[in-house]
Amino acid sequence: MLIPVLIGMSLIVFFLIRAIPGDPAQIILGQQASEEAVAQLRDTLGLDEPWYVQYFIYMKDLLTGDLGNSIRTHAPISEEIWPYFAATLELSMFAMIIAVVIGVNAGIISAWFQNSWFDYVAMLGALIGVSMPIFWLGLMEQWAFAVEWRLFPTSGRESILNPVESITNLYVIDTIIQGRFDQLQMVLRHLTLPGVALATIPMAIIARMTRSSMLEVMRSDYIRTARAKGLRMFWVVYKHSLKNAFIPVLTVIGLQMGLLLGGAILTETIFSWPGIGRYIYDAIGFRDYPVIQSGILVIALVFVTINLLVDLLYAAIDPRIKYQ
């Protein structure tokens, strides 16, 4: 399943980006460049070869684990991509944790206390959450929490005069390994605003999904029995109901995680987060073909992997779901 999806993906991306008008050589050299310079650079970059030849060269390199070199920086992408990817991964994980913790709990409470004030407020919040433009939300957050109240920094991953010494490039982990808890706090503060901005939509979707899924489960006989037996409510919710209500929620979480990874571009731009979304976005501006195709391929790979993990988790949660 994995391989054909990725090959298909690579084909689509490869040809689509070449269909964008705009010549990389021209863009790299800018308005200032002469025609000969552009022609020469095209030649150096191998852009004069027919498309299918370029694709086969690309695939051949890919099989040996070579993602190619960036047209713009000349650096091998396989070396260059990890810090960006790690930055996005950290941000998405953080956002996902916020989204799941708050979303799932809000959904449960809303379901349990259906039609209470909490339910109304939470669902209205969810409605606003899904429809809020991230760009606007991000700037509002900055204005309120960073500029006015000075609670959080406006941008970046770390304090520039107190930079983290990166080992894994996941700064939360790096600072913990190094025992630098002052820096951990600094890193978490940098994560908060973009994390919340990024978490808003999945949080809202997860809350709604959990709520409806819980409502369905709670109407079932065995929960009614459990409640009738006088089991502690906490137990009923978190053990009996949630376990069954969680499968559709898990699907949503998996999907959202993939979307977060690929869709962090806006958040990364507003909060100048040096992640993979911006890496690819900048590459598009420069028509840096190898970076665009490899970047998207890596995201696709993660997307497919997450879906696989979700499928495996289904089976773990509900043994009735098994794969042949």
Add this chain to the structure above:
Amino acid sequence: MMKKGFLLALTFIMLLSTALVGCNSNSDSGDGDGDNKEQALVFGRGGDSVALDPAIVTDGESFKVIKNLYDTLVEYGEQDTEINPSLAEDWKVSDDGLTYTFMLREGVKFHNGEEFNAEAVVKNFERWMTSGDSGKFAYYASMFGGFKGDEGHVIKSVEAKDDMTVVFTLNRPQAPFLKNLAMTPFSIAAPGEWDKLETEPVGTGPFKFVDWKRNDRITLEKNENYWKEGLPKLDKVIFRAIPDNSNRLNALKTGEIHLMDGVNPSDVEEIKQNEDLQAFFRPSMNVGYLGFNTEMEPFNDKKVRQALNHAVDKESLIKAFYEGQAEPAKNPMPPVIAGYNEEIDAYPFDLEKAKQLLAEAGYPDGFKTELWAMPVPRPYMPDGKKAAEAIAANFEKIGVEAEIVSYEWGTYLEKAQKGEAPMFLLGWTGDNGDADNFLYTLLDKDTIGSNNYSRFSNDELHKILVEAQSTPDQDKRAELYKEAQVILHEEAPWVPLVHSEPALAGVKTIEGFKPHPTGSDKLTNVSFK
């Protein structure tokens, strides 16, 4: 009761968990604002550099950093493009303009400890001249007419006469030669480090390279052995990429950065009123214009072009989109450039006159066309689409219906270059402060297919511009350029719109920052109060 208690408790826990992440001392927010015992300046800008090898890059973001790492043989004035000594203390030019002898500064060292000398200069030029790779050394090829062996190549040889004397022999006189040498791409790098320069630059400049986190920041530290006594004043400079303009301004307000470029014109008023901030204005070395494709009907008719020149209200454009930070243009180059023709009278905004000219050209009822608007803000054009709408509204009053068209930036340039745009907004920021870099580069018939987007071809103009290129006498050159501007005014291949003064902003405590017209600033004299 219990039900309600549980609900409240959960709500409380949720609120607490969100608040906890953010709850802590706000005393240490505003990263690095501190008391600046170590004078560290964080410069916020829109994008990251491409590479730090001066000779191979062409983008402004790279030059901003490079300018602080390297020196050139001669340098521009603090806020103009006059030529001053730098690595060369003095120079002599032969009468025929073919031999330049540079006396180099003694005791200058590269960041790696190597001596700077004549040999180093020769090696740098050899590297560029002999490469023959115009894709790699694009600026060299375009400023010095190609490479060794090419027909138009300007430099015949570069030789070290002794340890501290370099002699340049030219194939033909090139009037802007010294101005070209002062350009950042021709910075002198430590020989033998060529392969590393892209990511580990070694120059003689006021700051040394420390490290680079791609798409995030580049850190430089003070060069303790800098040849300018007592300089630089800063201990550290960090260039940070923050793509969004509003976001960058927010970071400035919180003290995460201390200086920024790319200020939205609409934010300038707010900056001026904020008592913690100050605004700077970069002296204009640009032109924003509306170009006509002079090969395409009806713009191949001079009268049509003149008519449209009468139909653009530049003052209102400046008021509406530049917040007053620009002056109306009447020539294709800004007044700071030597040879600017003061005497030309701009086409007045006069719709009646415009209609009359259109009628004379055979379009009494006007015509339909396209007006291309650039999709990205540029220093000379903060909002292309809105400016296009305003211009189109004026054109409509004389019967010219212009449909506004826009493409993604790269595509836009490419299509316009191929001559697909009937009318288009574009602009230019000068490279070396010379008239040649505006008039010849943008409007000579030789540059059709590259920067002459109007595809304007005029033999008389061509003769003047080529003559000016090889006239060493600066006064005579100025006269030639003035003549050229008269022709351009009459032929009207463009509507020159504005020369803008892009705004920068910084914290109040910054001293000694003088933005340079070229768009990249040497931070040697900058310090905090």
